[in-house]
Every structure is written in C-alpha cells, then in structure tokens.
Amino acid sequence: MKIETDFLVIGSGIAGLSFALNAAEIGSVTIITKKEDKESNTNYAQGGIASVLSPNDSFENHINDTLRAGSGLCHEHAVRFMIENGPAAIEKLLRTGVEFSKTNEQSLDLIREGGHSRERIVHARDYTGREIERALLQNVKNNSNIEILENHIAIDLITEHQTVGRDYSKGIHCWGAYALDVENNKVRIISARVILLSTGGCGQVYLHTTNPSIATGDGIAMAYRAGATIANMEFMQFHPTSLFKEGSDAFLISEAVRGYGAILRDKDGNSFMKEYHKSAELAPRDIVARAIDREMKRSGEPCVYLDLTHKNAESIKKHFPSIYKRCLDFQVDITKEWIPVVPAAHYMCGGVVVDMKGSTTIKGLFACGEVAFTGVHGANRLASNSLLEALVFTEPAVQEASVYLKITKLNIPDILPWNLEGTFNQDEWVYLVHDRHVIREVMWDYVGIVRSDFRLARASRRLDVITAEVEEFYKKTVVTNDLIELRNIATVSQLIVRSALNRKESRGLHYNTDYPQRDDKLWNHDTHLSQSVI
Numbered sequence: 001m002k003i004e005t006d007f008l009v010i011g012s013g014i015a016g017l018s019f020a021l022n023a024a025e026i027g028s029v030t031i032i033t034k035k036e037d038k039e040s041n042t043n044y045a046q047g048g049i050a051s052v053l054s055p056n057d058s059f060e061n062h063i064n065d066t067l068r069a070g071s072g073l074c075h076e077h078a079v080r081f082m083i084e085n086g087p088a089a090i091e092k093l094l095r096t097g098v099e100f101s102k103t104n105e106q107s108l109d110l111i112r113e114g115g116h117s118r119e120r121i122v123h124a125r126d127y128t129g130r131e132i133e134r135a136l137l138q139n140v141k142n143n144s145n146i147e148i149l150e151n152h153i154a155i156d157l158i159t160e161h162q163t164v165g166r167d168y169s170k171g172i173h174c175w176g177a178y179a180l181d182v183e184n185n186k187v188r189i190i191s192a193r194v195i196l197l198s199t200g201g202c203g204q205v206y207l208h209t210t211n212p213s214i215a216t217g218d219g220i221a222m223a224y225r226a227g228a229t230i231a232n233m234e235f236m237q238f239h240p241t242s243l244f245k246e247g248s249d250a251f252l253i254s255e256a257v258r259g260y261g262a263i264l265r266d267k268d269g270n271s272f273m274k275e276y277h278k279s280a281e282l283a284p285r286d287i288v289a290r291a292i293d294r295e296m297k298r299s300g301e302p303c304v305y306l307d308l309t310h311k312n313a314e315s316i317k318k319h320f321p322s323i324y325k326r327c328l329d330f331q332v333d334i335t336k337e338w339i340p341v342v343p344a345a346h347y348m349c350g351g352v353v354v355d356m357k358g359s360t361t362i363k364g365l366f367a368c369g370e371v372a373f374t375g376v377h378g379a380n381r382l383a384s385n386s387l388l389e390a391l392v393f394t395e396p397a398v399q400e401a402s403v404y405l406k407i408t409k410l411n412i413p414d415i416l417p418w419n420l421e422g423t424f425n426q427d428e429w430v431y432l433v434h435d436r437h438v439i440r441e442v443m444w445d446y447v448g449i450v451r452s453d454f455r456l457a458r459a460s461r462r463l464d465v466i467t468a469e470v471e472e473f474y475k476k477t478v479v480t481n482d483l484i485e486l487r488n489i490a491t492v493s494q495l496i497v498r499s500a501l502n503r504k505e506s507r508g509l510h511y512n513t514d515y516p517q518r519d520d521k522l523w524n525h526d527t528h529l530s531q532s533v534i
C-alpha cells in the first residue's frame, strides 16, 4: 500500500505536469490526480497565455498592465520575473509540441483581452488549455521516470504530526500525503522528500463557476491544516461572461470574444460598458463583472447579452469553434443571436504562500500554479496571466526542490498508518450533498461580487455551523471522495470569509459596500492566515 518516491506531485494540470517533466531529470516522480489525468482547470482554458512576443510590445507594457489590474497589491519583483521569463516559457511549450494558432505568415497569432494594452495572448483557437494539457501529458507518459496515478485523491499532507514520536524539534516538514485510491477504496501512504502542491483553484466553493468539479480548493485546505501560511483569499475573481442557461453548469465565454469586438448589451440592446470605464468591454475583469452585476440588479433581469452579430459568421466559427458549438447545443447561434451571459466564480488570486522558488512555509512542501500565492496577481488577476505564472514559476521551484533533495539528506521518519478507528460506513449520505449545496449557495449569495459586513457576518455564522458538523461527520466516517471535497470546500469558504471580513476597504476583486473606497494608508498589504499546529 505504501509508495516511496523522490518527488510527489499532487495534481496533473499545467503546473503539476510542467514541474514533473523538469523534476524527472533529477529523480523519480509520482503524480497523483483525483480523476482522469487530463481533468483540470487547465484543460478548459480558452483565451490563452499572455507574453511579450511582438515588436510593438515591451516587458514594461505588460508589467504596467499587470500592476494596474492588481490595484496596488502585486509583488512587483515577482511580476517582473514572470513577464521577463514569459517568452522562454512559450518557446519551451512549442518544443514540447503545443500547436498554437498561427497567422498567414506563420508567426504566432497574438490576440487581445481585457486590461491588456497590446495584442499579446498566444492561443490555440479557443481551446488553448486542452492543447497544452494534451502535449504535456503525452510527454509525461513517454517519460519512464514519471508514474501517474489517476483516481487518487490526496486527503491530507503528512507532517511531523502524522509521524511516530511527533518530533517537531527541527521544524515542520512535509513527508508525503495520505491518498485515497478511489477505485480500490484504500488509503495509501505516499512518502517523498519533496512534495509539490499543484491542485489548482477552488471555484467550486461558489454555486456558479466556470471551474470543473475538481476545483474544490483541496491544496489550500490541506496546507492550512498542516500549518502553512495562506494569503489573500478575499480576492476571488469572477469572470464577467459565462453562458447563462438556467439549471446547467456555467460555460465560459472567453474574454477573447470581447477582445475580438463583442459588445455587452442589456435586453433592450443598449451597450453600457462605456458608462463604467473608458476601455469599455476591455476594462479589467473586476470592473466588467461589477458593471454586469449592477446592470442585472438595476433591470431585474437574470443576465445581460454579448453581441457578436456584427462580425463575419465564418470568421467567428474559425476563431471560436468550441464556443460556437457549445452555444449551439443550447440553441444559441452566436453568429446571429446575442449570447446570454452572467458572471461566475473563476479564479482564486490568493493561495498557499510561496517564495520566488516555490517554497511554502513548510519544509519540503512546494506549491505552483493556481493553488500558490506568488503575489503576481495582487487584488485582481490580469487575463491570461495564470497559465503564464504556472509555467514560469515551476522552473525555479524544481531547481530549489532538487537542491533541497540533495542537501537535506533527511531520513523520512516512520509514518503513522491511516487511522480508521471509530469510523464506519454511514448509511445516509444525503447530508453531504445538502451541505455542499448550502455552502455554495451561502458563498454565492453573501460572499460574491458585491459584499457587505452584514452579508459576510451572516455567511460566517452559517459556515461555522456547517463546518463543525462536517468535521464531526468526517471523524466518524470512512473517507470517500465526496467527503474529502466537502471538508475542503468548508475550510476554504471559511478562509475566504475570514479574509473578506478582515479587509475594511474595497480594492480589486473585493468590494464591500460598507467601505466602498480603496484605503492605501491602512490596507495596502496582503492578508495572511495560518493556524498553529505544534
């Protein structure tokens, strides 16, 4: 049941796979992933990757756009590092076999998205993530130093707390993870000296989200329980435009569609974005999402509309084949009809605090990708900077991890077996389904695009009760995938609410009607949360 490896990578999106390919040059790598290998936020990414590749662009332009979107909270040195290393990261993806869209002259086709002052988004039509995931997975599968275990969900990280003797005298280290092998219903110990958290985001804590079902914030919750520092959880990004169809999961309508010239309209056909920002449809995401929220509240309508009908039909189909097809499934022909859209939870700007080399506050535990907090996004992420961040920061993380592996030479202590004492198979699982739904509703209703102290306090009280009940249920029950996720959704929701309650101002993605102004004197800093485990 036990597995030993040099590098344990938790998650198989762009961050986990990129890290694994680099780490495999140094030692053995085991990737665990909770569903099918390609299932990840990465696989659904549409718009592309932002990078400075045009002679009409410059690093300074991209840096300034990123800092402007981030509303004063970006860590400038991290932003600079990410942007200056962008072109090399794109080059590396091309060598890996990713096929990006090209112009007639065979150079990379660069498009524009909200908040960007130049055309700089590299893309594969409107299915960029799927293409990246395909190429990276193919390379991983061809690498004999990498083993990938599907349907293995990490339950908790192993630190001194789960070792014989619980000796904390040398600080807190991560020694691996307990993972549920879902198909065989067995908990396995996977031990390693280097552990990478690359578990992605947490959009599923909200009722309406562009994220697939895997995005339950497991990495953030596990790291928090293990004692790591977490930052800026109040900054959940809502994407302005997801397809509105009652009763069905949100489907993203890429920002590239607005970059291509689509216009936001109310039901009477009035375009409204100019009232909110001089860049209109191409304003930063927080502004567009809030404007749509405001228009919906003003009109009482359940959605607004995105209009592409003034564009050439064949060209629309060529640029946005997936969006065209998906909308057609819902009887919306985007070449002839306006697309009904609403904002949906999309991206977590906060996460597990890491330094410039991917190290968390726990020794041996690294984090990359959406789960990590490098500081590059500040209070609002600029479109298409996420895939870039995941790619660029995995390189120094692997370098640092390999140094850690070589110099520490620490012996992994004896790890306690998974404790089944006092647990049994419940005969009623309806609580789980119900609790998951209630948490997501509470988060959507009270901790969404526009917040207030009253709403946040109400959410906090409700979440405290549910979380205590979930924890109680968890202690008594044989673990399952759904229970692990519910526990993590509950924890992450609480972290978001605590961070939001703490910040008494409005900035970027956090808008509180009780403090509608940005307050640089008191709040020009990150929010940190951690719990003492020793």
Ligand code: FAD
Binding pocket: 010, 011, 012, 013, 014, 015, 016, 032, 033, 034, 035, 037, 038, 039, 040, 041, 042, 043, 044, 045, 046, 047, 048, 049, 050, 128, 129, 152, 153, 154, 155, 198, 199, 200, 201, 210, 211, 212, 214, 215, 218, 219, 252, 346, 347, 368, 369, 370, 371, 383, 384, 385, 386, 387, 388, 390
């Ligand atoms: P993910 O790609 O989400 O991978 C996480 C992995 O961890 C998955 O394999 C998951 O199964 C696994 N996992 C999670 N928990 C566990 C656990 N407990 N045990 C084992 N495995 C686990 N960003 C851009 O820059 N450009 C875009 O165009 C863009 N478009 C987007 C469109 C959509 C619809 C969405 C949802 C996001 C988009 N983003 C985009 C954001 C971007 O895709 C993500 O931030 C990025 O892909 C995250 O990569 P990752 O490797 O960190 O995580």
Ligand code: SIN
Binding pocket: 045, 046, 047, 048, 253, 254, 255, 256, 347, 382, 383, 384, 385, 386
């Ligand atoms: C999109 O295509 O609109 C998503 C881009 C992003 O999230 O960066």
